Amino acid sequence: GNSVTQMEGPVTLSEEAFLTINCTYTATGYPSLFWYVQYPGEGLQLLLKATKADDKGSNKGFEATYRKETTSFHLEKGSVQVSDSAVYFCALRGGSNYKLTFGKGTLLTVNP
Amino acid sequence: DGGITQSPKYLFRKEGQNVTLSCEQNLNHDAMYWYRQDPGQGLRLIYYSQIVNDFQKGDIAEGYSVSREKKESFPLTVTSAQKNPTAFYLCASVGGNIQYFGAGTRLSVL
Numbered sequence: 001g002n003s004v005t006q007m008e009g010p011v012t013l014s015e016e017a018f019l020t021i022n023c024t025y026t027a028t029g030y031p032s033l034f035w036y037v038q039y040p041g042e043g044l045q046l047l048l049k050a051t052k053a054d055d056k057g058s059n060k061g062f063e064a065t066y067r068k069e070t071t072s073f074h075l076e077k078g079s080v081q082v083s084d085s086a087v088y089f090c091a092l093r094g095g096s097n098y099k100l101t102f103g104k105g106t107l108l109t110v111n112p
Numbered sequence: 113d114g115g116i117t118q119s120p121k122y123l124f125r126k127e128g129q130n131v132t133l134s135c136e137q138n139l140n141h142d143a144m145y146w147y148r149q150d151p152g153q154g155l156r157l158i159y160y161s162q163i164v165n166d167f168q169k170g171d172i173a174e175g176y177s178v179s180r181e182k183k184e185s186f187p188l189t190v191t192s193a194q195k196n197p198t199a200f201y202l203c204a205s206v207g208g209n210i211q212y213f214g215a216g217t218r219l220s221v222l
């Protein structure tokens with residue numbers, strides 16, 4: 001079956017530091033890949049997505065590239081802000097329905 | 113504004129009681145999902161529905177029930193058979209191959 005493994009947290013960074021959150025996946029076929037963000041006490045918001053190999057998703061300074069050869073979709077940001085503090089989830093969608101398989105989430109805390 | 117509304121935001125359940133969590137969407141989406149979120153475990157799928165009057169079990173359906181009588185609504189009932197109901201529950205709907213989430217309901221046991 002499908003599975004997503006992402007870097008365990010928590011991750012604590014200083015403002016303006018470089019961020020990487022690793023995500024690897026196992027799936028048959030050609031899944032679509034997503035990063036969602038969850039701010040405290042809220043639901044999940046889509047951050048970015050990629051639907052085929054070598055696609056780069058980007059939004060709000062965050063980027064992730066769909067690497068089929070390494071089955072990875074690592075999230076990066078060049079300079080984090082305090083407002084980026086949240087839980088980040090990597091997810092994949094494979095098959096004919098819209099079911100998502102999520103990683104366990106990575107808590108990011110950015111200090112001023 | 114279009115979106116997904118979950119209510120209530122906080123809910124308390126007594127022993128042996130069934131409780132129902134509401135999820136309403138005005139996005140005209142066909143597919144809707146319910147997830148359970150526990151600390152450190154990510155999201156797990158409870159039930160999903162791809163069209164009105166049809167729904168399927170997800171990975172952890174035991175102790176839960178759903179209905180889909182209207183396109184806009186997908187309520188989740190947490191029954192007394194669910195022995196560990198304390199969690200954060202998230203509803204989602206699908207449009208343009210993307211899942212959109214509500215703000216969630218936090219359920220606790222008294």
